[in-house]
Each structure stands twice: as C-alpha cells, then as structure tokens.
Amino acid sequence: TKRVFSAFKPTGHLTLGNLLGAIMPAVRLQDEADCVYAVADLHALTVKHDPERLRARTLEAATLLLACGLDRSLVYIQSRVPAHTELAYLLESTAYFGEMRRMIQFKEKSANQEEVRLSLLTYPALMAADILLHRADIVPVGDDQRQHVELTRDLALRFNRLYGDTFTVPEAVHPQLAARVMDLTTPDSKMGKSDGSAAGTIYLLDEPADIRRKVMRAVTDSETEVRYDPAEKPGVSNLLTLLAVCSGQQVESLAYQTYGALKRETAEAVVEALRPVQERHAELSADPAELARLLAAGAATAVERTAGLMDSARRAIGVL
Numbered sequence: 001t002k003r004v005f006s007a008f009k010p011t012g013h014l015t016l017g018n019l020l021g022a023i024m025p026a027v028r029l030q031d032e033a034d035c036v037y038a039v040a041d042l043h044a045l046t047v048k049h050d051p052e053r054l055r056a057r058t059l060e061a062a063t064l065l066l067a068c069g070l071d072r073s074l075v076y077i078q079s080r081v082p083a084h085t086e087l088a089y090l091l092e093s094t095a096y097f098g099e100m101r102r103m104i105q106f107k108e109k110s111a112n113q114e115e116v117r118l119s120l121l122t123y124p125a126l127m128a129a130d131i132l133l134h135r136a137d138i139v140p141v142g143d144d145q146r147q148h149v150e151l152t153r154d155l156a157l158r159f160n161r162l163y164g165d166t167f168t169v170p171e172a173v174h175p176q177l178a179a180r181v182m183d184l185t186t187p188d189s190k191m192g193k194s195d196g197s198a199a200g201t202i203y204l205l206d207e208p209a210d211i212r213r214k215v216m217r218a219v220t221d222s223e224t225e226v227r228y229d230p231a232e233k234p235g236v237s238n239l240l241t242l243l244a245v246c247s248g249q250q251v252e253s254l255a256y257q258t259y260g261a262l263k264r265e266t267a268e269a270v271v272e273a274l275r276p277v278q279e280r281h282a283e284l285s286a287d288p289a290e291l292a293r294l295l296a297a298g299a300a301t302a303v304e305r306t307a308g309l310m311d312s313a314r315r316a317i318g319v320l
C-alpha cells in the first residue's frame with residue numbers, strides 16, 4: 001500500500017480552501033492508502049505569532065481534521081514529534097541557500113516585512129522533513145504547495161545520490177477542480193487563512209448566516225452568463241467550483257440562469273457540506289480529555305514509526 005502524508009499550518013482558522021484543496025482529497029485517500037496527517041504548528045512560527053492563539057488554533061485545526069473525517073488516519077501535532085526538526089536540519093545541510101531563496105512563497109511573504117524570520121527561509125526544509133520522515137509516496141496538497149513538494153523531491157534525490165538510498169521520492173497530487181479556491185471578494189487571489197480578506201474567506205467554523213452573506217456578496221463580473229471559464233470569469237468559475245465540489249456534482253452539469261440563483265445554490269451547498277463537520281467538531285470539543293489522549297497517542301505512534309527512517313538518515317549522512 002502507498003503511504004500518504006500531508007499537513008496543515010495553524011496560522012489561522014482552517015478555510016474552505018483547505019477543505020476542498022487538501023482535506024477532502026486526504027479523506028478519500030484513506031480507503032486505499034496508509035495515511036498520516038499532521039498539524040504543522042512549527043510552520044506557524046515562521047511569521048509573527050501570538051503563543052496563546054497558536055495553541056488554540058493548533059488544537060482547533062487538529063479537531064477539525066478529525067471532524068472532517070480523517071479519524072481513520074494517524075493524526076498528530078508536528079511539534080510533539082522531535083524527529084521533524086532533527087531531519088529538517090539534515091535537509092538544511094543538503095539544500096542550498098539559493099534554492100531556498102528562490103521559493104515563490106518565501107519571496108511573497110518576505111517582500112513587505114522588515115523582520116523576516118530565518119525560519120521563513122528554511123521552512124521548505126522542514127516541510128520536506130515532514131514528508132520524507134514518513135516515506136510518503138503521495139502528498140495531497142493544493143496548487144500553492146506544488147513548488148515545495150518539487151523541492152522535497154530534489155532534496156530526496158540529492159540526499160540519496162550523495163549518501164545512499166535513504167528516502168522515498170514523493171509525488172504531489174492535486175484535486176482536479178479545487179486545487180486553487182479563490183477569495184470571494186478578490187477572485188484573482190487565493191482564499192487563504194492569513195493572506196485573504198475576511199469577507200472573501202469562508203472558515204470551516206463560520207455560522208450558516210455568515211456563509212450565506214459571504215457567498216451572496218461574492219464578486220462576479222459585469223456579464224450575466226453563468227459559464228465555467230477561470231481565465232475570463234474567475235468569480236463565477238470559483239462559485240461553480242464550490243457548488244460542484246460541495247454538492248458532489250460535475251461542473252458541466254450545472255446550469256443557472258442568473259448569478260443570484262447560482263449564489264443561492266452555492267451558499268446552501270457550502271452550508272450543507274460544513275454542517276456535519278461543525279457538528280462533529282462540537283462533539284469532539286466537548287471532550288477535551290479524550291481529544292488530548294487521541295493526539296498524544298497519535299504522536300507516540302508517529303515517534304515509533306519514524307525512528308527507523310531517522311536512524312537510516314543519521315547513519316547515511318555520517319553522524320554517530
């Protein structure tokens with residue numbers, strides 16, 4: 001069986017983009033593969049953060065992953081498994097400053113900052129460590145993580161060539177339709193936890209009334225034709241994507257006369273898709289002790305499962 005790994009950074013509340021771009025594909029992979037999913041809290045330290053809020057959002061993200069249906073996978077919090085940072089250092093010693101500096105996300109996120117944390121630059125080495133630690137074959141991610149997985153492959157191949165076969169070279173998989181869910185108010189930019197606009201971002205724990213309001217106010221265009229055409233009609237195409245994925249239909253089968261009708265239908269589909277997630281989230285949150293036990297057990301299993309790989313990597317690179 002194939003191994004699958006992916007992770008989610010708790011820099012903010014999880015969004016509909018996270019759900020459609022990565023969580024739903026991850027849920028489906030559980031039927032055919034050995035799946036591991038983590039909340040990448042260490043990745044949230046790469047930009048200015050508040051410790052109390054980070055703790056709360058890490059727990060919320062873990063709860064939401066389980067609530068979305070990843071409860072048949074190994075789920076844990078990255079920082080509880082020290083091998084992530086240990087392997088990240090070995091990979092920092094395999095990667096080049098030049099290739100890190102060229103990462104699109106580093107360039108974007110460091111552009112307007114006075115104080116760029118060093119961890120923002122080295123972040124892709126930690127992400128590569130996450131993936132390689134689990135010998136993952138498949139990494140379900142949205143489009144924005146494509147370059148980081150590509151780098152992970154490069155680092156795995158380089159390490160294997162220099163020090164002997166140690167890592168599995170992973171492959172990213174992206175959903176066909178929702179690899180890049182767009183912001184509802186600025187449909188030419190991606191819906192994001194921290195970089196998007198609050199009005200254009202649907203969070204998994206948004207109230208139905210908020211979801212309806214955000215969808216009804218989504219920016220479309222000055223035409224009237226409902227048609228899937230991401231280049232020419234990004235707003236309408238984004239709504240069609242949300243509707244199709246949330247209701248389990250094909251985009252081609254969706255025909256609406258007016259933007260108003262499309263928006264009403266989309267809002268209901270999103271509300272219905274999130275309802276069971278929110279209900280399960282409430283149930284899980286009601287028993288924090290059980291949740292803590294689950295996450296501790298997950299981390300213990302991850303520590304156990306990654307010890308062998310960590311040993312091979314240490315031995316290969318030449319540390320005693």
Ligand code: TYM
Binds near residue numbers: 022130139191
């Ligand atoms: P993060 O936390 O930004 O996003 C988590 C996952 O959600 C996807 N995603 C989207 N997909 C479609 N449309 C969107 N608008 C959208 N926004 C986010 C992301 O592509 C991602 O799959 N570095 C990663 C976290 C990470 C990771 C890993 C991922 C850490 N280690 C190892 C895979 C493997 C990140 O910041 O994702």
